[in-house]
Amino acid sequence: MHIEILTIGDELLDGLTVDGNAARLGRMLDPVGLRLSRRTSVRDRIPDIVAAMTEIASRAEVCIVSGGLGPTSDDLTVDALAVAAGVPLFEDPEVWARIVARFDGRAPTANNRRQARVPEGGRALQSEIGTAPGIELTLGQCTFFLLPGVPREFQWHLDAHVLPLLRERIGERLPPRSRILRFVGIGESAIGARIERLALPPELAVAYRVRDLDIEVRVRGADPDAVADAATRIAAAGEETFVGEGDVSLVELVLEACRRNGLTLATAESCTGGLVGSLLTAVPGASDVFRGGIIAYANAVKTQVLGVPPLVLESHGAVSEACAAAMASGARRVLGADVAVAVTGIAGPAGGTPEKPVGTVCLAWSGGGLDRVTTVLLRGDRDRIRLLSASRALDGIRRGLARTGAGA
Amino acid sequence: MHIEILTIGDELLDGLTVDGNAARLGRMLDPVGLRLSRRTSVRDRIPDIVAAMTEIASRAEVCIVSGGLGPTSDDLTVDALAVAAGVPLFEDPEVWARIVARFDGRAPTANNRRQARVPEGGRALQSEIGTAPGIELTLGQCTFFLLPGVPREFQWHLDAHVLPLLRERIGERLPPRSRILRFVGIGESAIGARIERLALPPELAVAYRVRDLDIEVRVRGADPDAVADAATRIAAAGEETFVGEGDVSLVELVLEACRRNGLTLATAESCTGGLVGSLLTAVPGASDVFRGGIIAYANAVKTQVLGVPPLVLESHGAVSEACAAAMASGARRVLGADVAVAVTGIAGPAGGTPEKPVGTVCLAWSGGGLDRVTTVLLRGDRDRIRLLSASRALDGIRRGLARTGAGA
Numbered sequence: 142m143h144i145e146i147l148t149i150g151d152e153l154l155d156g157l158t159v160d161g162n163a164a165r166l167g168r169m170l171d172p173v174g175l176r177l178s179r180r181t182s183v184r185d186r187i188p189d190i191v192a193a194m195t196e197i198a199s200r201a202e203v204c205i206v207s208g209g210l211g212p213t214s215d216d217l218t219v220d221a222l223a224v225a226a227g228v229p230l231f232e233d234p235e236v237w238a239r240i241v242a243r244f245d246g247r248a249p250t251a252n253n254r255r256q257a258r259v260p261e262g263g264r265a266l267q268s269e270i271g272t273a274p275g276i277e278l279t280l281g282q283c284t285f286f287l288l289p290g291v292p293r294e295f296q297w298h299l300d301a302h303v304l305p306l307l308r309e310r311i312g313e314r315l316p317p318r319s320r321i322l323r324f325v326g327i328g329e330s331a332i333g334a335r336i337e338r339l340a341l342p343p344e345l346a347v348a349y350r351v352r353d354l355d356i357e358v359r360v361r362g363a364d365p366d367a368v369a370d371a372a373t374r375i376a377a378a379g380e381e382t383f384v385g386e387g388d389v390s391l392v393e394l395v396l397e398a399c400r401r402n403g404l405t406l407a408t409a410e411s412c413t414g415g416l417v418g419s420l421l422t423a424v425p426g427a428s429d430v431f432r433g434g435i436i437a438y439a440n441a442v443k444t445q446v447l448g449v450p451p452l453v454l455e456s457h458g459a460v461s462e463a464c465a466a467a468m469a470s471g472a473r474r475v476l477g478a479d480v481a482v483a484v485t486g487i488a489g490p491a492g493g494t495p496e497k498p499v500g501t502v503c504l505a506w507s508g509g510g511l512d513r514v515t516t517v518l519l520r521g522d523r524d525r526i527r528l529l530s531a532s533r534a535l536d537g538i539r540r541g542l543a544r545t546g547a548g549a
Numbered sequence: 550m551h552i553e554i555l556t557i558g559d560e561l562l563d564g565l566t567v568d569g570n571a572a573r574l575g576r577m578l579d580p581v582g583l584r585l586s587r588r589t590s591v592r593d594r595i596p597d598i599v600a601a602m603t604e605i606a607s608r609a610e611v612c613i614v615s616g617g618l619g620p621t622s623d624d625l626t627v628d629a630l631a632v633a634a635g636v637p638l639f640e641d642p643e644v645w646a647r648i649v650a651r652f653d654g655r656a657p658t659a660n661n662r663r664q665a666r667v668p669e670g671g672r673a674l675q676s677e678i679g680t681a682p683g684i685e686l687t688l689g690q691c692t693f694f695l696l697p698g699v700p701r702e703f704q705w706h707l708d709a710h711v712l713p714l715l716r717e718r719i720g721e722r723l724p725p726r727s728r729i730l731r732f733v734g735i736g737e738s739a740i741g742a743r744i745e746r747l748a749l750p751p752e753l754a755v756a757y758r759v760r761d762l763d764i765e766v767r768v769r770g771a772d773p774d775a776v777a778d779a780a781t782r783i784a785a786a787g788e789e790t791f792v793g794e795g796d797v798s799l800v801e802l803v804l805e806a807c808r809r810n811g812l813t814l815a816t817a818e819s820c821t822g823g824l825v826g827s828l829l830t831a832v833p834g835a836s837d838v839f840r841g842g843i844i845a846y847a848n849a850v851k852t853q854v855l856g857v858p859p860l861v862l863e864s865h866g867a868v869s870e871a872c873a874a875a876m877a878s879g880a881r882r883v884l885g886a887d888v889a890v891a892v893t894g895i896a897g898p899a900g901g902t903p904e905k906p907v908g909t910v911c912l913a914w915s916g917g918g919l920d921r922v923t924t925v926l927l928r929g930d931r932d933r934i935r936l937l938s939a940s941r942a943l944d945g946i947r948r949g950l951a952r953t954g955a956g957a
Contacts, residue, residue, distance in 0.1 A: 185754075439836070
């Protein structure tokens with residue numbers, strides 16, 4: 142099946158946004174055995190959008206269009222599709238009713254009314270998130286899906302509307318010919334070296350991607366059995382850095398493991414400044430596990446709120462295993478949690494010394510049988526060091542609860 | 550000048566790499582008054598690459614091609630250009646000599662020899678970094694620049710070879726013809742409606758982008774004076790939701806305003822779970838302002854750590870202005886800060902009631918003359934509501950310090 146994507150927006154071509162929706166679509170197609178043939182991006186100009194749509198309609202079977210469905214005057218995708226199809230626009234009363242309902246008594250603007258328009262022959266794809274509906278319309282041999290460019294709305298529509306149609310068209314689901322494995326607490330080149338030593342069959346392709354909290358390894362090939370066998374061997378090669386397959390999330394694994402063990406959780410953060418807490422609470426339902434945290438950025442907060450002995454700061458410094466351990470036990474006590482994790486380190490760019498260079502991070506876990514303290518040297522810029530610190534903090538809970546065996 | 554970019558590689562379409570080269574080119578063009586008209590990405594297949602090149606040659610004056618110049622068998626860009634131009638390839642002895650020299654005694658492979666080939670009528674663009682030279686060739690009216698896809702090498706060639714040619718073609722450098730303005734605490738459609746009421750000259754283009762913490766409005770046109778005038782009017786129309794121009798960051802504005810006023814800052818977070826603290830500490834040097842925060846996710850943390858009276862929780866609930874106010878004054882006291890901001894709300898998807906639906910967020914500021922409490926109803930999914938809550942929390946400090954005038 143020939144599938145293309147058309148992304149629309151000046152911001153994409155002016156370099157203000159890196160377009161992630163094409164990548165999102167590419168990754169979604171892979172597990173069902175499909176591939177994206179071409180990507181096109183054009184500006185917010187009707188003639189440009191119409192030209193691209195007309196060209197794509199002449200060669201593709203499915204085209205996903207991202208962006209330009211918002212309420213403002215530079216949102217022209219629906220108008221362009223109507224021009225390309227040579228049909229008028231009408232207002233869909235059901236879509237309009239949903240927009241009005243969403244405004245909950247306040248008055249939608251004339252601009253919002255634009256979002257209720259659908260080209261003749263097309264149908265609105267209702268959204269459960271965001272105000273913009275998607276639109277489906279077939280032009281010649283090509284089915285166009287117009288989707289909002291906001292990444293989470295785009296993803297929602299892909300799952301709800303596009304994937305079911307693709308599945309239906311290709312008949313039953315093809316056997317997976319790629320597998321995604323996730324690793325935490327190991328670098329890209331280190332996991333790469335371990336996988337090279339496996340000497341996998343040369344017809345299998347292995348690709349790597351560094352994500353916020355894990356390293357993603359994708360293995361792909363024509364033979365599903367060979368892929369499955371390779372996936373098993375790759376997972377084993379990762380030892381305890383292997384966290385799971387596919388959509389598995391480190392944060393959800395941690396929350397589930399705590400839940401299963403009846404443990405509540407607290408955080409004490411210095412260099413991550415609330416990032417660990419923010420990651421935990423991004424998951425709905427975290428409240429049955431996570432009690433809260435202390436962001437102890439200033440040393441006075443470490444001593445006065447968390448009870449870190451001033452002598453520890455004087456003799457070992459704030460970035461030390463002794464300080465991390467005291468922060469963790471303090472957080473557990475102050476926040477009344479079963480388990481606490483503490484992070485203190487030097488995220489840079491300033492603050493490094495020869496003994497404690499930028500990237501030095503001390504981590505401690507307290508309670509629940511997880512008592513441990515460690516120091517790691519992480520590489521990258523400030524954002525990367527903070528993310529890696531958070532990832533290590535969370536992974537220590539995952540590994541600790543796996544080791545106690547209580548989670549099984 | 551009509552400029553396009555063609556990026557080549559299976560990894561771009563499979564979602565394994567987010568293509569940053571188009572963004573790099575877009576950002577480079579803007580200061581010289583040029584714009585990228587279209588972006589196309591195709592797979593590592595000669596027919597696909599030839600088709601795209603032929604189409605682009607029929608409409609563009611300049612086309613930058615990224616990727617497929619490496620030494621491996623899936624690097625086909627030069628072969629495709631020769632097919633599109635209908636010319637043979639020859640080996641450039643100077644390029645080959647440089648490749649040999651770069652190998653410094655070791656033997657280049659037959660694959661490296663491929664990198665010395667140039668289509669007839671084209672010229673090699675020598676590189677001081679990397680082994681792959683670029684290639685320049687004019688096809689019809691369109692000058693093609695084939696550049697390596699490795700971001701560092703791509704950027705090097707842009708600066709060394711592409712920009713000088715563009716400057717030469719457009720004569721002297723044009724004045725900037727676009728301005729970016731940022732707004733916080735107002736929705737995309739609301740700021741859009743205000744700007745439409747300005748009835749700006751129709752030759753000016755206005756574009757909108759929703760970012761994590763602000764709404765970006767870009768105004769652009771051929772006449773720099775008209776753009777400057779429109780920018781002034783748009784900023785004024787935003788009233789106090791206007792935070793600044795260009796690269797300005799809400800978080801940095803807040804930290805600078807606190808610094809200027811000699812105020813230290815603390816946070817008390819429930820539904821944002823550490824996000825506000827994480828945003829503040831993402832900025833290097835935040836430590837001279839930010840003391841720390843309490844993530845009070847469980848109600849017991851609100852009462853026991855922040856000192857929220859249990860009666861407040863019983864009679865008003867955790868999502869109430871009374872609770873937010875008590876959280877803020879508690880955080881100020883416990884963390885020893887001059888100013889504290891508190892956030893408590895319902896981020897969803899569960900937890901809403903008819904009286905307090907999902908998106909209800911109470912915010913309070915305490916100290917530094919900023920004492921205030923408010924309730925807002927935010928729309929979006931959990932992530933979006935948390936981001937908007939954090940944005941409102943920070944913006945309250947910015948607005949408060951602007952109002953006191955102390956920051957001037």
